[in-house]
Amino acid sequence: IARPLRLGSRAIQGFNYWPRASSTLQNPENGSGAHLRPPLQRPQLRDHKDRHHHDVDVAPHLAKQPLHPLSLADLVKHGRPPLSAEALLASARFTLSLLPVRLAHRIQALRNLPYIVVSNPNINRIYNNYQHSLSTLLPWQGRTISNLDDEIRFTEVLAELVQTHTDTIPILARGFLECRKYISPSEVTRFLDEHLRARIGTRLVAEQHIALHFSSTPHFDPAASPTPCPEHPSYIGVIDTALRPASIIDSCGDFVAEICELNYGVRPRWIVDGEPDTTFAFVPMHLEYIVTELLKNAFRATVENGMNREPVVITIAPEPPEVKPPPPPQGQVHLAQPKESRGAFGRDAIAPLDDNAPGVTIRIRDRGGGIEPDVLPHIWSYSFTTFTESDDVPGAGSEDALSVITSAANNGGSTIAGLGYGLPLSRAYAEYFGGGIAVQSLHGWGTDVYLQLKGVGKIEQDTTTSARKVL
Numbered sequence: 001i002a003r004p005l006r007l008g009s010r011a012i013q014g015f016n017y018w019p020r021a022s023s024t025l026q027n028p029e030n031g032s033g034a035h036l037r038p039p040l041q042r043p044q045l046r047d048h049k050d051r052h053h054h055d056v057d058v059a060p061h062l063a064k065q066p067l068h069p070l071s072l073a074d075l076v077k078h079g080r081p082p083l084s085a086e087a088l089l090a091s092a093r094f095t096l097s098l099l100p101v102r103l104a105h106r107i108q109a110l111r112n113l114p115y116i117v118v119s120n121p122n123i124n125r126i127y128n129n130y131q132h133s134l135s136t137l138l139p140w141q142g143r144t145i146s147n148l149d150d151e152i153r154f155t156e157v158l159a160e161l162v163q164t165h166t167d168t169i170p171i172l173a174r175g176f177l178e179c180r181k182y183i184s185p186s187e188v189t190r191f192l193d194e195h196l197r198a199r200i201g202t203r204l205v206a207e208q209h210i211a212l213h214f215s216s217t218p219h220f221d222p223a224a225s226p227t228p229c230p231e232h233p234s235y236i237g238v239i240d241t242a243l244r245p246a247s248i249i250d251s252c253g254d255f256v257a258e259i260c261e262l263n264y265g266v267r268p269r270w271i272v273d274g275e276p277d278t279t280f281a282f283v284p285m286h287l288e289y290i291v292t293e294l295l296k297n298a299f300r301a302t303v304e305n306g307m308n309r310e311p312v313v314i315t316i317a318p319e320p321p322e323v324k325p326p327p328p329p330q331g332q333v334h335l336a337q338p339k340e341s342r343g344a345f346g347r348d349a350i351a352p353l354d355d356n357a358p359g360v361t362i363r364i365r366d367r368g369g370g371i372e373p374d375v376l377p378h379i380w381s382y383s384f385t386t387f388t389e390s391d392d393v394p395g396a397g398s399e400d401a402l403s404v405i406t407s408a409a410n411n412g413g414s415t416i417a418g419l420g421y422g423l424p425l426s427r428a429y430a431e432y433f434g435g436g437i438a439v440q441s442l443h444g445w446g447t448d449v450y451l452q453l454k455g456v457g458k459i460e461q462d463t464t465t466s467a468r469k470v471l
């Protein structure tokens, strides 16, 4: 559906932001959409120290500028159909106004890590990716994107940026594991929490423009393309205004069951109940990431607990407009309120269009035996895992952890567990739009995970003309 660009850039052609007929996932971290994109050829990066001999180091200066608080209104306002050429240019200019400062903040944060940590080859690779991405944007600063040729070239830069940072998670995981002697787990979690949240926002901004670009025709004739992506009229850029969580759950369930079959030789079952026809406005890629990670955990626990015959039960409940805390599980001891959500509107969260946006709560209930009490306090730490490839004692040798990471990187994320990033990163995605994740374990029995998502806001759809109004 994504139309090839007139100028035929390899970087852009590989992207496909629209849902496919198959259950192929395109979520940002599980890498399963990676085959959709051809590998990108780009020049070998120079070491940043060489670069400094020639170029002015602008990151410290840029990082002094405050981050522009993102709002969803900003993200959708350029995408309102009919998408005019002017709106597309405005979107490009808006995107350009945000990204260099965001990248510079990340560069400075990486530089503030202990020197021995930034020198680690894996962390350094991520650092160089940021330097590289910033250097590709700098030539655009101080000029105006004023015609569609500019816009195409700028979109190519964005596509390369998104591509460059795709495989960050296993690389960072490996880097921090190799550096664990020099930096404490709590420092790592603090750094990653900020870094990965910022990364969500930066990618979202870039991907939103790329998707808007694709929703226009190459020659951009508004008369020929009155609505973004006519085949999927509910999309505004990367936001699906009528996202049906049940469909995402089923396609992610198929994907994760496949991984289980490869790993364990069994295929756990799942049931979707509650109100499966619920729809709300959300970013499908984000929901795919979260649901894939939560199902991996639920399926793994189910299989390892020998409970394959018990399906994982996923209950979908539309959230009434006022935000209510998730109800305590029925018939169980009322534990401390499982609301783990913290400061949803930190500086890298996005304000919803409307505080009363309808949302959805999804409960994933497995019979996987629950979480050991001594494990429970650690589950939100980046890189904490009880997964070992060799079925040894939990938390076995670091060589084992490294081999898990290596296979995670090689398999494009299709490992069942082992990075220890699933829960904390899923929570970061959920909190991005003001939602949250809470885990309630009944040790010896199973686990309930409550995923609460706030919709991105009220986007009214006028079905008679298929024109949409964003309030």
Ligand code: ADP
Residues within 6 Å of the ligand: 293, 297, 298, 301, 366, 368, 369, 370, 371, 375, 379, 384, 385, 386, 387, 416, 417, 418, 419, 420, 421, 422, 423, 424, 447
């Ligand atoms: P990973 O899956 O790579 O280990 P996660 O962050 O997804 O990392 O989960 C961290 C740990 O939390 C897991 O290793 C597991 O011990 C525990 N856990 C998470 N979800 C469940 C569940 N549904 N049942 C039992 N244990 C769980």
Ligand code: MG
Residues within 6 Å of the ligand: 293, 296, 297, 416, 417, 418, 420, 422, 423
């Ligand atoms: Mg996991």
